[in-house]
Amino acid sequence: MQTVRCMPHLVLVGPESFPFVRDVLRAEAQRTGLRVVEVSMSDWGTGVTPWVEVVGGRFRAGLLGPWGDLELGPEDVFWCLAEGPPPRAESDYLSSEHEALREAFHTCCPARVINRRGLLAPLWTTAMWRMLAQRLPSPEADSVLAPPHFHLGAPPEDGQRWTRWPEEAETRMGQVWWTVPEPGPLRQALVLGSHVTLWPLEFEEEPPTLPSALERDLTRLAASCGADVLEVLLVSSGMLDASARWTALQLGTSPEGLERLVAQEDPVALAQLERFIRARFASKEDAR
Amino acid sequence: MILVMGPVDELVTAFFLKHLTDTKREYLFVDERHLGGDVRLELDLPQGPSGKGRLRGAVHFPTWRVGLEELTGIYSRLGTGNVEQRKTPEARAEQAHAAALLDLFPGPVANRATAMLSNGSKPCQYAAILAAGLRVPDTLVGGTWERWEPFARALDGDPVIKSVSDERSLVKQVSWEATRASARPGQALAPHQFQQRIHGTNIRAHVVGARHVLACRAETQALDYRHPDMTGHTVSLRATELPEPVAEACRRLSRALGVDLAGIDLIEPPGGSSRPEDWVCLEVNTCPGFMWFEQNAGLPIARVLADFLGTPLGS
Known part of the structure; x- marks a missing residue:
């Protein structure tokens, strides 16, 4: 399988529920030079699956999808705007394993994550x-x-x-x-x-x-x-x-109110979102 | 007074209740089968400053009640022992109220419902384990054969396979050839956890209140010391003292995960070491069945836990 790596990525999961916020994210990503990868809620866990590795105490994580194997690092930004439960597997045991892998990805992914989920995240x-x-x-x-x-x-x-x-x-x-x-x-x-x-x-x-x-x-x-x-x-x-x-x-935790305001073209909300996203894209913070 | 909740016939619950009875401690026991039947919980959280005294309420029995202000600590074995949960709306409501009580009670609780969740995914715990200063095994979960192959080839020996979730699984080693045979090129592997087999001595450290560390060695030839008989081996448990820096790392880890009773599985490096970064932590059991370790290694876990839960808040 091909490994994808050419420029930093903005990976969005479930952006279809927030089309106006998504448009702002796309525009800011383009301005900053980030390639946007969008994973629909229905693809998350089926067509696109995560992986996690830790070697020598250093986490690596990525996504397998139609594009190949996309490893995410500190130069990438990841935002899971919405997700449903993982698709049902052939046994309860395997369902638990898929869910645990997803939680592991959320917790350990070394990308700059907006609203980090996972079992260590109280929200x-x-x-x-x-x-x-x-x-x-x-x-x-x-x-x-x-x-x-x-x-x-x-x-x-x-x-x-x-x-x-x-x-x-x-x-x-x-x-x-x-x-x-x-x-x-x-x-x-x-x-x-x-x-x-x-x-x-x-x-x-x-x-x-x-x-x-x-x-x-x-x-x-x-x-x-x-x-x-x-x-x-x-x-x-x-x-x-x-x-x-x-x-x-x-x-x-889902930007529903923000989506409504951006849809109404509210300049204050739009400016707040753009300012936040620019700061996140420029941030060098490495969460894991 | 210590509140104990769980199934009366579950081994660890019964063991702790017997300890409390034998040592003449004051306790209140709620069999989870009675939640929503003879027992119901009432919790009230008015607006006001945070801290002790804000949470009010009581455990109600048919003819009497015990106010939460009389409780010093809570020990929960709810959900253990394969007890069939009652499905009535009343029972489900009271189970939810019990989980809320565990999270909101201002005194010590072993363990709070949400703090126990980290055990649901081992790599999630690894983030906390590394932050506490201990090592974790090299691990791969998910991915394709193309990622698995270089990972496995870099290991010393065949990888170990185990569940990534908290589902019980027998830890075993798998050969490169067997995994190669089951892999489909370009497809994701089944989401199990592959990792380096760590050589050294198995140590189980029980940490109470993120303060007291009670450790024992598990001496065995078995890969998984919890199930030695399944591979024809025996296991011998023996109390031991951890080097203080390692014990301190275990306290930090318990504190970070928010668990007042932790069962930490460690591997001491061959030849020993007092440096936490030389010790590998495999996982933290957030609902440890400590009875087996107490009975076989003579560790006074029940007494230390009862002391901890029986101490009034602020004293």
């Missing part, structure tokens, strides 16, 4: 409500960002409005409820690297401003989750001024 191993409960509030005294009040079991009869946590991983089985006292308007924060923007999700007379304390807490949250790209659904409580407290209601 991909922990239910989102538990991530919020575990990571917030940050221990620093000046923290303004909190999780909702969570309750497991039958909802308390305390006069508060309790909402069932949406289905995800294990909450399909558990009874997880949440409530927020006196919630303000719903907003979404986009954290891309160290840059944060805040967006309204309901009609508001004025575009929301991003308090510096909230920006600091959101970048802390993304860093503690190991996320480069994180979408946070949040509401404020109390007055919307510098003293406001904020509650994070949900975390998203």
Whole structure:
């Protein structure tokens, strides 16, 4: 089988779900001189399979696909935007082996990875409500960002409005409820690297401003989750001024909000994405 | 009070419960078959500063309850012993609540549900093992014959094959010729883990609370000391002290993986060494069945674990 190696690559898995973000990534890759390789969700694990090697304590990893054997190194950038479970194998044992190989690839791939997945990555191993409960509030005294009040079991009869946590991983089985006292308007924060923007999700007379304390807490949250790209659904409580407290209601690792804004040709969102991607492409960071 | 959760007839669960009873420790036991039946968990996590006291709730039995504030630590053997899980919505809900309790409880937990996941893919652990300063075996998972052949030829002897996941598999050596015969040119190999056979002495180190290291040697001619009888060999377990730098690397590794009870499989190089980078770590068992090692090597693992789980937070 032919080994592919001529210029650095940008490898995207599942980009078909985010066509507008993909177009920006393609344009930036072309500008930077990266060759784009796109792997659809349906091909990931069937037509394209990963491999991982460690020799002398040094990881190597790559992808086998129609193009041959593409080894990925620190000069390459890898972003798995979306993936489904590996295709079913002929036995449960082999299915587990395929899944373990995929996790190994995500964890050990020496490329510059955006939103690294794998079994050492908390955002991909922990239910989102538990991530919020575990990571917030940050221990620093000046923290303004909190999780909702969570309750497991039958909802308390305390006069508060309790909402069932949406289905995800294990909450399909558990009874997880949440409530927020006196919630303000719903907003979404986009954290891309160290840059944060805040967006309204309901009609508001004025575009929301991003308090510096909230920006600091959101970048802390993304860093503690190991996320480069994180979408946070949040509401404020109390007055919307510098003293406001904020509650994070949900975390998203897929750039769905970003896709919507880029599709609307929002110049702020577009600039934020371009700035982030340029910084990632220019970064020399070697994660493994 | 220590909360123990697991199947009452599972060997390690029963062994630890007997230790707690014999040493007159205060404990609460929940048989996982009763989750969603006679036993249910209630957890409440209000907004407020992080830390001890934020998580409230109780373990409810039909006529009484035990508040979480009475618990000092949790030992979980949930999901072990091949117990058929009840499929009722109530049982599934309580199993999910139990997993959440393991993750959110502010005191020591052996082990938290998410921290146990790293064992699901051995190369994932290798990233943490290397960062802790230990060696890992040269390994290849996936790829084609064209990648496998130079990898295998560079090894000293035939490669070992084992599962890459946490599925039980018998470790064995495979010949170059046998793998060549099963490979299809240009096609991906089955996703098993091929690696260098490491010569030296098998050592199992149990690390409790990322602090206490209890190690033993497994002396055997078998390739996989856990199953010596399958190859007609015997195994002898003997307590040993690890060189302090190696013990410290094991503590670092346990801390990095977030496990309060780790079973670390090491190979000591022939002739010995006190340098962690000379020791190979094969994997970290995140739900170790420590009973066999305690009974055969005399390691006081249950006592150290009970001490650790029975110490109130902050003391």
